Amino acid sequence: MQYSIGVEYGLHCLVYLIDIPPDATIGIKELSAFQGVSETYLSKIFSKLTKAGIVVSVPGVKGGYRLSKSPDDISFWDVVEAVEGATPIFQCKKIKDNSYLCQDEEYAACSKASPCVINMTMLEAEESMRNVLRNKTLSWLNEELDRVLTPQSRKDTRQFFANSTNV
Amino acid sequence: MQYSIGVEYGLHCLVYLIDIPPDATIGIKELSAFQGVSETYLSKIFSKLTKAGIVVSVPGVKGGYRLSKSPDDISFWDVVEAVEGATPIFQCKKIKDNSYLCQDEEYAACSKASPCVINMTMLEAEESMRNVLRNKTLSWLNEELDRVLTPQSRKDTRQFFANSTNV
DNA sequence: TAATCGCCGATTAATGTTGTCGTCGATAAG
Protein backbone atom coordinates (compact mmCIF):
# COMPACT_ATOMS: atom_id res chain seq x y z
CA MET A 1 0.00 0.00 0.00
CA GLN A 2 1.52 3.27 -1.07
CA TYR A 3 0.96 6.58 -2.78
CA SER A 4 1.96 6.58 -6.40
CA ILE A 5 5.26 8.06 -7.52
CA GLY A 6 3.24 10.82 -9.16
CA VAL A 7 2.89 12.61 -5.84
CA GLU A 8 6.64 12.87 -5.53
CA TYR A 9 7.00 13.97 -9.16
CA GLY A 10 4.30 16.59 -8.76
CA LEU A 11 5.49 18.14 -5.53
CA HIS A 12 9.09 18.34 -6.68
CA CYS A 13 8.16 19.91 -10.01
CA LEU A 14 5.79 22.47 -8.54
CA VAL A 15 8.70 23.92 -6.58
CA TYR A 16 10.27 25.13 -9.80
CA LEU A 17 7.09 26.92 -10.85
CA ILE A 18 7.03 29.11 -7.75
CA ASP A 19 9.72 31.62 -8.53
CA ILE A 20 9.36 32.18 -12.24
CA PRO A 21 8.35 35.62 -13.59
CA PRO A 22 4.61 36.21 -13.86
CA ASP A 23 3.17 34.98 -17.18
CA ALA A 24 6.24 32.86 -17.83
CA THR A 25 5.77 29.09 -18.13
CA ILE A 26 7.90 25.97 -17.90
CA GLY A 27 7.36 23.03 -20.24
CA ILE A 28 7.12 19.34 -19.41
CA LYS A 29 10.31 18.78 -21.38
CA GLU A 30 12.35 21.04 -19.12
CA LEU A 31 10.85 19.62 -15.93
CA SER A 32 11.37 16.01 -16.92
CA ALA A 33 14.88 16.69 -18.18
CA PHE A 34 15.87 18.43 -14.95
CA GLN A 35 14.45 15.71 -12.74
CA GLY A 36 15.45 12.79 -14.91
CA VAL A 37 11.95 11.29 -15.03
CA SER A 38 9.70 10.06 -17.82
CA GLU A 39 8.36 12.90 -19.94
CA THR A 40 5.11 11.24 -20.96
CA TYR A 41 4.27 10.10 -17.49
CA LEU A 42 5.01 13.49 -15.96
CA SER A 43 2.71 15.05 -18.52
CA LYS A 44 -0.10 12.88 -17.21
CA ILE A 45 0.53 14.09 -13.67
CA PHE A 46 0.35 17.67 -14.86
CA SER A 47 -2.93 16.97 -16.60
CA LYS A 48 -4.31 16.02 -13.22
CA LEU A 49 -2.86 19.12 -11.60
CA THR A 50 -4.47 21.21 -14.33
CA LYS A 51 -7.87 19.61 -13.78
CA ALA A 52 -7.53 20.25 -10.07
CA GLY A 53 -6.92 23.93 -10.75
CA ILE A 54 -3.43 23.95 -9.28
CA VAL A 55 -1.62 24.87 -12.48
CA VAL A 56 -2.65 26.48 -15.74
CA SER A 57 -1.55 25.05 -19.05
CA VAL A 58 -0.58 27.11 -22.07
CA PRO A 59 -0.89 25.06 -25.25
CA GLY A 60 0.97 25.60 -28.46
CA VAL A 61 4.57 26.36 -29.28
CA LYS A 62 6.35 27.94 -26.30
CA GLY A 63 3.57 26.57 -24.14
CA GLY A 64 3.96 25.04 -20.72
CA TYR A 65 2.69 25.38 -17.19
CA ARG A 66 2.47 28.01 -14.49
CA LEU A 67 0.80 28.07 -11.06
CA SER A 68 -2.83 29.09 -11.24
CA LYS A 69 -2.78 30.85 -7.89
CA SER A 70 -0.50 32.04 -5.13
CA PRO A 71 1.82 29.33 -3.76
CA ASP A 72 0.40 30.39 -0.41
CA ASP A 73 -2.91 28.92 -1.46
CA ILE A 74 -1.58 25.56 -2.62
CA SER A 75 -1.16 22.97 0.11
CA PHE A 76 0.53 19.59 0.03
CA TRP A 77 -2.88 18.02 0.42
CA ASP A 78 -4.18 19.84 -2.65
CA VAL A 79 -1.43 18.18 -4.64
CA VAL A 80 -1.90 14.73 -3.12
CA GLU A 81 -5.64 14.92 -3.68
CA ALA A 82 -5.18 16.02 -7.28
CA VAL A 83 -2.82 13.17 -8.10
CA GLU A 84 -4.22 10.34 -5.97
CA GLY A 85 -7.88 11.29 -5.88
CA ALA A 86 -9.99 11.96 -2.82
CA THR A 87 -10.81 8.34 -2.01
CA PRO A 88 -9.78 7.36 1.50
CA ILE A 89 -6.81 5.11 2.18
CA PHE A 90 -8.99 2.80 4.22
CA GLN A 91 -11.84 1.76 2.02
CA CYS A 92 -14.55 0.08 4.03
CA LYS A 93 -16.14 -2.80 2.16
CA LYS A 94 -18.99 -2.96 4.67
CA ILE A 95 -18.19 -6.43 5.82
CA LYS A 96 -20.26 -5.87 8.91
CA ASP A 97 -23.34 -5.76 6.67
CA ASN A 98 -22.49 -9.25 5.54
CA SER A 99 -22.32 -11.03 8.87
CA TYR A 100 -24.22 -14.06 10.02
CA LEU A 101 -26.62 -11.92 12.04
CA CYS A 102 -27.61 -10.08 8.86
CA GLN A 103 -29.41 -13.16 7.63
CA ASP A 104 -32.16 -11.65 9.73
CA GLU A 105 -33.63 -9.06 7.37
CA GLU A 106 -34.54 -6.67 10.13
CA TYR A 107 -31.10 -6.77 11.67
CA ALA A 108 -29.48 -6.28 8.26
CA ALA A 109 -31.47 -3.12 7.65
CA CYS A 110 -30.50 -1.80 11.06
CA SER A 111 -26.83 -2.63 10.49
CA LYS A 112 -26.78 -0.90 7.14
CA ALA A 113 -28.29 2.23 8.66
CA SER A 114 -25.61 2.64 11.32
CA PRO A 115 -21.97 3.55 10.60
CA CYS A 116 -19.15 1.21 11.56
CA VAL A 117 -16.99 2.33 14.47
CA ILE A 118 -13.89 0.82 12.89
CA ASN A 119 -14.42 2.71 9.67
CA MET A 120 -15.02 5.97 11.48
CA THR A 121 -11.85 5.53 13.50
CA MET A 122 -9.76 4.89 10.41
CA LEU A 123 -11.22 7.91 8.66
CA GLU A 124 -10.56 10.05 11.70
CA ALA A 125 -6.92 8.99 11.61
CA GLU A 126 -6.66 9.83 7.93
CA GLU A 127 -8.22 13.20 8.55
CA SER A 128 -5.44 13.93 11.00
CA MET A 129 -2.87 13.21 8.31
CA ARG A 130 -4.69 15.43 5.85
CA ASN A 131 -4.76 18.27 8.31
CA VAL A 132 -1.00 18.22 8.59
CA LEU A 133 -0.74 18.28 4.80
CA ARG A 134 -3.29 21.07 4.54
CA ASN A 135 -1.13 23.22 6.80
CA LYS A 136 1.93 22.94 4.57
CA THR A 137 1.88 25.23 1.57
CA LEU A 138 4.18 25.59 -1.40
CA SER A 139 5.31 28.96 0.00
CA TRP A 140 6.33 27.28 3.21
CA LEU A 141 8.16 24.61 1.22
CA ASN A 142 10.00 27.24 -0.78
CA GLU A 143 11.19 29.03 2.35
CA GLU A 144 12.20 25.73 3.91
CA LEU A 145 14.27 24.89 0.83
CA ASP A 146 15.98 28.29 1.04
CA ARG A 147 16.94 27.39 4.57
CA VAL A 148 18.10 23.85 3.86
CA LEU A 149 19.75 23.96 0.45
CA THR A 150 22.86 25.89 -0.45
CA PRO A 151 22.26 29.30 -2.08
CA GLN A 152 24.44 28.12 -4.95
CA SER A 153 22.29 25.13 -5.76
CA ARG A 154 19.13 27.22 -5.58
CA LYS A 155 20.72 29.68 -7.95
CA ASP A 156 21.84 26.97 -10.35
CA THR A 157 18.35 25.51 -10.38
CA ARG A 158 16.72 28.86 -11.20
CA GLN A 159 19.37 29.40 -13.86
CA PHE A 160 18.49 26.12 -15.54
CA PHE A 161 14.87 27.10 -15.93
CA ALA A 162 15.59 30.75 -16.69
CA ASN A 163 17.56 29.59 -19.72
CA SER A 164 14.59 27.78 -21.10
CA THR A 165 11.64 29.61 -19.61
CA ASN A 166 9.04 30.56 -22.17
CA VAL A 167 8.05 34.20 -21.88
CA MET B 1 -4.03 3.74 -3.34
CA GLN B 2 -5.60 1.97 -0.41
CA TYR B 3 -5.07 -0.32 2.51
CA SER B 4 -5.84 -3.95 1.73
CA ILE B 5 -9.12 -5.48 2.77
CA GLY B 6 -7.14 -7.56 5.26
CA VAL B 7 -7.11 -4.64 7.70
CA GLU B 8 -10.88 -4.58 7.77
CA TYR B 9 -11.04 -8.37 8.11
CA GLY B 10 -8.52 -8.37 10.92
CA LEU B 11 -9.99 -5.58 13.01
CA HIS B 12 -13.51 -6.92 12.75
CA CYS B 13 -12.47 -10.44 13.68
CA LEU B 14 -10.33 -9.40 16.62
CA VAL B 15 -13.41 -7.92 18.26
CA TYR B 16 -14.84 -11.39 18.70
CA LEU B 17 -11.71 -12.60 20.45
CA ILE B 18 -11.94 -10.02 23.20
CA ASP B 19 -14.69 -11.39 25.37
CA ILE B 20 -14.15 -15.13 25.20
CA PRO B 21 -13.24 -17.09 28.37
CA PRO B 22 -9.51 -17.30 29.12
CA ASP B 23 -7.83 -20.22 27.35
CA ALA B 24 -10.74 -20.56 24.96
CA THR B 25 -10.05 -20.09 21.24
CA ILE B 26 -12.04 -19.37 18.10
CA GLY B 27 -11.20 -21.07 14.81
CA ILE B 28 -10.83 -19.51 11.38
CA LYS B 29 -13.83 -21.49 10.24
CA GLU B 30 -16.13 -19.83 12.76
CA LEU B 31 -14.76 -16.36 12.09
CA SER B 32 -15.04 -16.61 8.32
CA ALA B 33 -18.50 -18.18 8.53
CA PHE B 34 -19.76 -15.42 10.78
CA GLN B 35 -18.35 -12.64 8.63
CA GLY B 36 -19.02 -14.24 5.30
CA VAL B 37 -15.47 -13.89 4.03
CA SER B 38 -13.00 -16.28 2.42
CA GLU B 39 -11.69 -18.82 4.89
CA THR B 40 -8.30 -19.34 3.28
CA TYR B 41 -7.61 -15.65 2.87
CA LEU B 42 -8.62 -14.86 6.44
CA SER B 43 -6.24 -17.54 7.59
CA LYS B 44 -3.41 -15.65 5.90
CA ILE B 45 -4.34 -12.48 7.77
CA PHE B 46 -4.26 -14.36 11.04
CA SER B 47 -0.85 -15.77 10.21
CA LYS B 48 0.36 -12.19 10.04
CA LEU B 49 -1.35 -11.30 13.30
CA THR B 50 0.32 -14.31 14.91
CA LYS B 51 3.76 -13.29 13.66
CA ALA B 52 3.17 -9.79 14.98
CA GLY B 53 2.41 -11.21 18.43
CA ILE B 54 -1.16 -9.95 18.52
CA VAL B 55 -2.82 -13.36 18.67
CA VAL B 56 -1.67 -16.81 19.68
CA SER B 57 -2.50 -19.82 17.58
CA VAL B 58 -3.38 -23.23 18.94
CA PRO B 59 -2.77 -25.91 16.34
CA GLY B 60 -4.46 -29.25 16.11
CA VAL B 61 -8.01 -30.42 16.51
CA LYS B 62 -10.08 -27.91 18.49
CA GLY B 63 -7.38 -25.39 17.79
CA GLY B 64 -7.88 -21.75 16.93
CA TYR B 65 -6.83 -18.29 18.00
CA ARG B 66 -6.93 -16.14 21.10
CA LEU B 67 -5.49 -12.73 21.94
CA SER B 68 -1.89 -12.93 23.10
CA LYS B 69 -2.24 -9.98 25.48
CA SER B 70 -4.74 -7.65 27.06
CA PRO B 71 -7.00 -5.88 24.53
CA ASP B 72 -5.87 -2.75 26.33
CA ASP B 73 -2.40 -3.32 24.88
CA ILE B 74 -3.50 -3.84 21.27
CA SER B 75 -3.96 -0.68 19.24
CA PHE B 76 -5.47 -0.17 15.82
CA TRP B 77 -2.01 0.70 14.57
CA ASP B 78 -0.62 -2.61 15.83
CA VAL B 79 -3.14 -4.38 13.64
CA VAL B 80 -2.60 -2.17 10.60
CA GLU B 81 1.15 -2.57 10.91
CA ALA B 82 0.86 -6.32 11.25
CA VAL B 83 -1.29 -6.69 8.15
CA GLU B 84 0.11 -3.95 5.89
CA GLY B 85 3.70 -3.87 7.04
CA ALA B 86 5.58 -0.90 8.45
CA THR B 87 6.52 0.68 5.12
CA PRO B 88 5.32 4.27 4.81
CA ILE B 89 2.43 5.25 2.56
CA PHE B 90 4.60 7.83 0.86
CA GLN B 91 7.64 6.01 -0.40
CA CYS B 92 10.28 8.47 -1.46
CA LYS B 93 12.15 7.28 -4.56
CA LYS B 94 14.87 9.90 -4.04
CA ILE B 95 14.17 11.71 -7.25
CA LYS B 96 16.00 14.73 -5.95
CA ASP B 97 19.22 12.68 -6.10
CA ASN B 98 18.61 12.23 -9.78
CA SER B 99 18.32 15.82 -10.87
CA TYR B 100 20.31 17.67 -13.49
CA LEU B 101 22.45 19.33 -10.85
CA CYS B 102 23.54 15.92 -9.60
CA GLN B 103 25.59 15.41 -12.74
CA ASP B 104 28.13 17.30 -10.68
CA GLU B 105 29.62 14.55 -8.52
CA GLU B 106 30.22 16.81 -5.58
CA TYR B 107 26.71 18.18 -5.60
CA ALA B 108 25.29 14.66 -5.91
CA ALA B 109 27.14 13.53 -2.81
CA CYS B 110 25.89 16.56 -0.91
CA SER B 111 22.32 15.97 -2.05
CA LYS B 112 22.39 12.33 -1.00
CA ALA B 113 23.63 13.29 2.44
CA SER B 114 20.77 15.65 3.21
CA PRO B 115 17.14 14.61 3.72
CA CYS B 116 14.38 15.86 1.43
CA VAL B 117 11.98 18.38 2.96
CA ILE B 118 9.07 16.96 0.96
CA ASN B 119 9.71 13.47 2.20
CA MET B 120 10.02 14.61 5.79
CA THR B 121 6.75 16.49 5.56
CA MET B 122 4.90 13.50 4.18
CA LEU B 123 6.33 11.26 6.87
CA GLU B 124 5.36 13.76 9.53
CA ALA B 125 1.79 13.71 8.24
CA GLU B 126 1.72 9.91 8.30
CA GLU B 127 3.06 9.91 11.82
CA SER B 128 0.10 12.03 12.84
CA MET B 129 -2.25 9.41 11.44
CA ARG B 130 -0.40 6.65 13.23
CA ASN B 131 -0.63 8.47 16.52
CA VAL B 132 -4.40 8.57 16.27
CA LEU B 133 -4.43 4.84 15.57
CA ARG B 134 -2.03 4.15 18.41
CA ASN B 135 -4.42 5.82 20.83
CA LYS B 136 -7.32 3.54 19.93
CA THR B 137 -7.18 0.14 21.56
CA LEU B 138 -9.31 -2.96 21.19
CA SER B 139 -10.69 -2.31 24.69
CA TRP B 140 -11.84 1.11 23.59
CA LEU B 141 -13.40 -0.40 20.49
CA ASN B 142 -15.23 -2.98 22.53
CA GLU B 143 -16.72 -0.35 24.84
CA GLU B 144 -17.66 1.78 21.86
CA LEU B 145 -19.49 -1.16 20.31
CA ASP B 146 -21.36 -1.73 23.56
CA ARG B 147 -22.49 1.86 23.32
CA VAL B 148 -23.41 1.81 19.64
CA LEU B 149 -24.84 -1.63 18.95
CA THR B 150 -27.99 -3.06 20.48
CA PRO B 151 -27.46 -5.30 23.52
CA GLN B 152 -29.39 -7.98 21.69
CA SER B 153 -27.02 -8.07 18.72
CA ARG B 154 -24.00 -8.16 21.03
CA LYS B 155 -25.58 -11.06 22.86
CA ASP B 156 -26.40 -12.90 19.65
CA THR B 157 -22.85 -12.48 18.45
CA ARG B 158 -21.38 -13.86 21.65
CA GLN B 159 -23.88 -16.70 21.52
CA PHE B 160 -22.73 -17.63 18.02
CA PHE B 161 -19.15 -18.05 19.13
CA ALA B 162 -20.00 -19.54 22.50
CA ASN B 163 -21.72 -22.39 20.68
CA SER B 164 -18.56 -23.22 18.83
CA THR B 165 -15.83 -21.96 21.14
CA ASN B 166 -13.14 -24.52 21.72
CA VAL B 167 -12.37 -24.94 25.39
C1' DT C 1 2.09 26.05 -43.39
C1' DA C 2 5.11 23.55 -40.68
C1' DA C 3 7.04 22.69 -36.27
C1' DT C 4 6.12 22.60 -31.41
C1' DC C 5 3.58 22.06 -27.58
C1' DG C 6 -0.20 20.19 -24.23
C1' DC C 7 -4.37 16.82 -24.26
C1' DC C 8 -6.33 12.44 -24.40
C1' DG C 9 -7.35 7.59 -25.02
C1' DA C 10 -5.53 3.04 -26.02
C1' DT C 11 -2.04 -0.06 -24.86
C1' DT C 12 1.58 -2.57 -22.40
C1' DA C 13 4.72 -4.45 -18.87
C1' DA C 14 5.48 -4.88 -14.25
C1' DT C 15 3.74 -5.17 -9.85
C1' DG C 16 0.45 -5.94 -6.12
C1' DT C 17 -3.87 -7.74 -4.29
C1' DT C 18 -7.14 -11.27 -3.43
C1' DG C 19 -8.01 -15.73 -3.09
C1' DT C 20 -7.25 -20.97 -3.99
C1' DC C 21 -4.87 -25.41 -3.52
C1' DG C 22 -2.16 -28.95 -1.63
C1' DT C 23 1.01 -30.38 1.71
C1' DC C 24 2.89 -30.35 6.24
C1' DG C 25 3.06 -30.92 11.30
C1' DA C 26 0.48 -30.67 15.69
C1' DT C 27 -3.21 -32.46 18.37
C1' DA C 28 -7.39 -34.50 20.40
C1' DA C 29 -10.73 -38.18 20.06
C1' DG C 30 -11.85 -42.86 19.32
Next chain:
DNA sequence: CTTATCGACGACAACATTAATCGGCGATTA
Protein backbone atom coordinates in the same frame (compact mmCIF):
# COMPACT_ATOMS: atom_id res chain seq x y z
C1' DC D 1 -2.13 -45.73 17.31
C1' DT D 2 -4.86 -44.28 13.94
C1' DT D 3 -7.57 -40.78 12.03
C1' DA D 4 -9.93 -36.58 11.40
C1' DT D 5 -9.30 -31.80 12.27
C1' DC D 6 -6.96 -27.81 12.78
C1' DG D 7 -3.24 -23.89 11.66
C1' DA D 8 1.29 -22.89 8.79
C1' DC D 9 3.20 -22.31 4.58
C1' DG D 10 4.49 -21.96 -0.17
C1' DA D 11 3.03 -22.19 -4.98
C1' DC D 12 0.06 -20.41 -7.93
C1' DA D 13 -3.88 -18.13 -10.54
C1' DA D 14 -7.03 -14.31 -11.50
C1' DC D 15 -7.56 -9.79 -11.31
C1' DA D 16 -6.60 -4.81 -10.50
C1' DT D 17 -3.50 -1.11 -10.33
C1' DT D 18 0.65 1.42 -11.49
C1' DA D 19 4.19 3.26 -14.40
C1' DA D 20 5.14 4.25 -18.68
C1' DT D 21 4.69 4.42 -23.95
C1' DC D 22 2.50 5.59 -28.31
C1' DG D 23 -0.12 8.01 -31.65
C1' DG D 24 -3.43 11.26 -33.06
C1' DC D 25 -5.67 15.86 -32.04
C1' DG D 26 -6.11 20.77 -31.62
C1' DA D 27 -3.85 25.17 -30.28
C1' DT D 28 -0.17 28.23 -31.06
C1' DT D 29 3.66 30.54 -32.94
C1' DA D 30 7.22 31.55 -36.21
